[in-house]
Amino acid sequence: MFEYAPAPESRDVVDIRPSYGLFIDGEWVDSQGGDLHKTVNPASEEVLAEVAWATEADVDRAVSAARKAFGVWSALPGSERAKYLFRIARIIQERSRELAVLESLDNGKPIRESRDVDLPLVAAHFFYYAGWADKLEYAGYGAGPRPLGVAGQVIPWNFPLLMLAWKIAPALACGNTVVLKPAETTPLTALLFAEICAQADLPPGVVNIVTGAGQTGAALVDHPGVDKVAFTGSTEVGRRIARSVAGSGKKVTLELGGKAANIVFEDAALDQAVEGIVNGIFFNQGHVCCAGSRLLVQESIETELLDALKRRLGTLRLGDPLDKNTDIGAINSAAQLAKIRELSDLGEAEGAERWSPACSLPDKGFWFPPTIFTGVAQSHRIAREEVFGPVLSVLTFRTPAEAVEKANNTPFGLSAGVWTEKGARILWMASRLRAGVVWANTFNRFDPTSPFGGYKESGYGREGGRHGLEAYLDV
């Protein structure tokens, strides 16, 4: 038997302080009246650090600093702003191991993913938007497009640093300044990013990081000094934000939930389709808004595909996120684990058949095994609600038209996947699927040049690519 020995990435590369204040106006400051809260390693429940939860007064201070810095920053020539962004991108590359380890510690995702997916994409986003900073005139928004002002950005816990990059890079490239609030369970890489801003000599106040939970986020979104709100997170919170900024004149982009269909036709490249299904729903423990959580498989190959999929799930390695051979890490929080359990139990109660490979879960921390539900119908709640965990619902279809109908029959519309060897069918499907991203013969592939965003309850606005500039320009 060929057992892989433990191959843990060293924690020594990262220095975590016992407690963190807020990063405002280029300085570390204590919160005015905010409590300290613990952030834990979800794989072990070990306390990593204490972080301040910013109050309204703190947010006000951060927005004022951003406002003051806006004058200086927006007046810089684009080529000068680009220099800072290129510098930040290079520092991220130089410190990528440190950032990857910290991300895995705070988030629970496997180091293989933070090292090979998150960090390269983070750097790529900064490089990409650095390139736009002096070319905004040619972006298609007319001559001399102007920045909006202060951007209030609230990001989720599933890709903490990557979501930060998606928000901060285009904002700064366009000449805006930002106040960013990372998620309460994963604040540490954003705080390390603040250090990187200082290391890059970014002018004070251009980037401000305020940590905290929902109340801090609400204070930021509602602040009258904020010109632009960018949010990635749940549809529920997104709806609340849309309501609260209505009529305020603030520009808003929302990137919310999803319930993506991953559609496999009988002529698909089967082995690669299986990989795509695994990558679609078990990547990042399924904590992906565009996860392929509904597998739509053509009924004629259902048995064959499910056998292959189950065999493949048997080889997934669940455990220590810092082990370089781990495929499935920890669920990010106790609250999220409870939600995944609740919806999975519901799936069983509704009559779907539940299956997980034999795998032992660690005693400490938050864990959920990769899970497949077969015999799922459109009317089941696990086929409609976002689980945001490693849980796949399998449905079948008979014809391409039925596949489109079922794929679109959801309140969401963030992404979809199509697996077929027929080029014409890919195009036929893509033009009918109401989803912001349609992947063909792949899934969960990201690139800074490609716009990302949703239809319907998955939100509005686009991030990434040339389209992503529009959200941060007065056009």
Add this chain to the structure above:
Amino acid sequence: MTTSLADVATSNATLRTFLHGLPGVDRVGADQRAAMLGTRSIKTTAKAQAIDLAIGMVDLTTLEGADTPGKVRAMCAKALHPDPADPSVPRVAAVCVYPDLVAEAATALKGTGVKVASVATAFPSGRSSLDVKVADTGFAVAAGADEIDMVIDRGAFLAGDYVKVFEEIVAIKAACGAAHLKVILETGELSTYDNVRRASWLAMLAGGDFIKTSTGKVQPAATLPVTLIMLEAVRDFLAVSGRKVGVKPAGGIRTTKDAIKMLVLVNETVGEGWLSPDWFRLGASTLLNDLLMQRQKMATGRYAGPDYFTLD
């Protein structure tokens, strides 16, 4: 093999229908999967285990125009005692030589358990008549070869004459008698992954005991994605036919890292059932010394210079 599977080889039309009906291979996805498995980190006890496993799977090979009886005898000595200073090092699986040197190798290895493999069938191009190829095979078997590494007719395959390829393999298999038949696909000339999958099935349908990537004379040779696709083929063939076929990547596997990546591929694609020299081989020449060097490093914590490993 079931009757229904044998029936597909009755004509080019039926063979084409069958082979082109196999699920396609998406190049981007296959490359990604192989690259991901290439990131597995095999350390400490797992590495020690993998190194010994890999040594035992090596088909120690010399296929040069300049090969002589002396060269082959020296290589056979190396096969039996890869590291003269350390008797705990396992023996390699086989030595692989040209047909005219089989007798020399068979004498040197008699009774040792290390097999004698011979390339045959107008290796490496395969450009000759069937009679010559059968005679080539018979000559090697008569001289004492335990295993025959034949090449397929890539020209016939690329021209769509699948029956010709099939019948050649059947004829060579018959000429092998008790010797095991490895069928070299020369994946570097087949070029597409779909072709690799189809050629794998063709070779298995025709009765090959092993499918082998390359002659070592054409680049690219044993890449990870090609090996992955061939492993998927033997896995699927076993499920359909009930017959288990081995896999041998050969050509370009030079370092311990390369070899371990191959073992990871086996482990996570077809599982432990193939993790033995009976079902998986590594065709290589320089690889063995790197494995020995890494093995010694594991034991002593230090790298010895190249002169501490024999050059045979």
